[in-house]
Amino acid sequence: MAMLIIFKRVSLCCFDEACFSLLPLAQRENIDYNSHKYIQKQDKGVTCHMCYDDNARPPLPPSEAGAAHGEDIVLETADGNRFAAYAAHPGKPTGAQILIYPDVRGLHQFYKELALRFAEIGITAVAIDFFGRTAGISSRDDSFEFMPHVQQIKLETFFADVAAALAYLHSGEGAHRSTFTVGFCMGGTLSFISGTQDFGWAGVIGFYAGMTRDFGGRGTLLEQAHKIRYPVLGLFGGADQNIPASAVQRFDETLDEAGVEHEIVIYPGAPHSFFDRRAVEFADASADAWQRVLRFIAA
Template identity: 45%
Template sequence: MCHSTDSRPPAPPIKGRAAAQEPLKLTAADGNTFLAYRAEPAVPNGRGVVILPDVRGLHPFYRELAVRFAEAGFRAVAIDYFGRTAGTDDRGDDFDYMPHVSQLTADQVRTDVGEAVTDLAKTGPVFTVGFCLGGAHSWRLAAEGNGLAGGIGFYGALRAVGDPPPVPGAPLLLLRAGADTASTPEQFAAYTAALDRAGTEHETHIYEGAPHSFFDRSFSEWAAACEDAWRRIMSFTERHSSS
C-alpha cells in the first residue's frame, strides 16, 4: 500500500487565487481533536471539498492539494486521521503511521469528516476527495449520504471499507490505476455491482498502466494522467453541485 516516495504537488499552482491558508485543529462530535489544514479561495466557486489522505495522514502533499483546490475556487479542508492515537503535534516524514492505521475505524473517519463537512456546508455543496485508504472512505461516506454532494476517490483500498449500503447514496467518481495492487479488478467489479443494485450513481475511469498512488506520489511520471484526473474532478463537482 503506497510505497513510493515522490510527494511533489500534482501541478503548478494557479498563482494569486488562494485567499488564505492555515493549519488548524478541529474537534469532532465525540470530543476527538485532530489536525487539519484549511485553504480559502479568493474567488469562490460555491463548492467545498474535504480531502482524505492516504495512510500517512496529513502529509504536506495534502496541505498543498488543499491550496490547489482553493486556487480553483473551492473551500478546502484536508484532515488527519490520527488525533485519537497520535495526538495533534505536527509530524515529520519519519512518522510511523501503520500502528495508527490499524486502530482507525470507519466510525471515527465518519465522525471527523463530519466536523469538516458541517462548516463547509454552510456555503455550498461539499465533496470528499480521497486517496488509497482515503479514497475508499471517500466512496463509503458518499454512498452513505452524510450530507455530501458526491465522493471522489483515487485507487481506493476497498479492503478498508465494507459493501456500500443497499440504498441510493450520493454520486461517486472512481479514479483507478490500471496497475493498482491495493484493490483487484474483481474487487472493483463486485463493488460497482453493489452500487448498481443500490441505485447509487457512479462513474469510473481507469488510467491504464498507472501504478497505485500515481497522483499523490508519482506525478512526474504520470503528469498527463494527473491532469486528466484533475479535469474530471472539476467536471464531476460542477455537474453535481446543482440542488
C-alpha cells in the same frame, strides 16, 4: 461510467491487506514487517511503501491559479476529540467546497498543497488528519509509524471527525455551498464509505480506494458499496497490483445494481499513487484525473 483496463507488472506500493495477499509466500518472506514503509529487503521484484513520501507533490490543476491562503487548524468533535486539519480558502470562491481524506500516513504536506491547489481555482478545501485520538495533533514526517494508528480507526469516531470538519466548512458563507469529498488510498476508501452516511454530500471521489479493509467490523468497501447515497467518481491505476481489476469491476457492478450514479475510470499502465507531479510518465493520466474531478464538482 467509463472503464479503461490494461495490466502491466509494477512494484507494489502503499500498505493494504491486498498488497500482501497478492504476493507468493516466498516473496512475502522478503518484506521487512518491522518497517511500516515496507521497503524491499532483497531484489525479489516487490516493493511495498507508503502512498506519498514527503517529496511528493500534487499535480497542478488545468485551470488558471488565483489567490488563495491556507492555515493549519485544530478541529474538535462533539465527544471532545481534537485533531489536526488544514484549511485553504480561495480569494474568489466558486461556490463549491471539498473535504480531503489523506492516505495511511494521515495529514501531511501533499494534502496541504492539494488543498491550496483546490483553493487557487476557487474551491474551499479542508484536509483532515485521522489520528487525533491516538497520535495527537503534532505534525509528522514520513518516519511516522502509522500502522498502529490505522489499526485503531473505528468508523463511528471517524464519522464524528467528519462531522466536525463539515461543521467548519458549513460555517458562514459555506452553509449553502455544495460539498464534496476526495480521498486517496485508505482515504479513498473512507471517502466512499462516508458516502453511506447522511452527510449531505454533493458527491464522493476516491483515488485508488482499497476494497478489502474492514474498519472496526463494519464491513469492507465492497460490502458497503450498495449503501452509498451520492454520486461517485472512482479513479484507479490499471497497473495497481494492490487493487485487482476484479475488485474494481465488482465495485462498479454493485453501484450499478444499487442505482448509484457513478463514473469509474482505470488508467492504463498507471500504478498506485500515480497522481504525483514527479511521475511525469503519468502526467496525462493526472491531467485527465484533474479534469474529471473538476467536471464532477461542476456538474
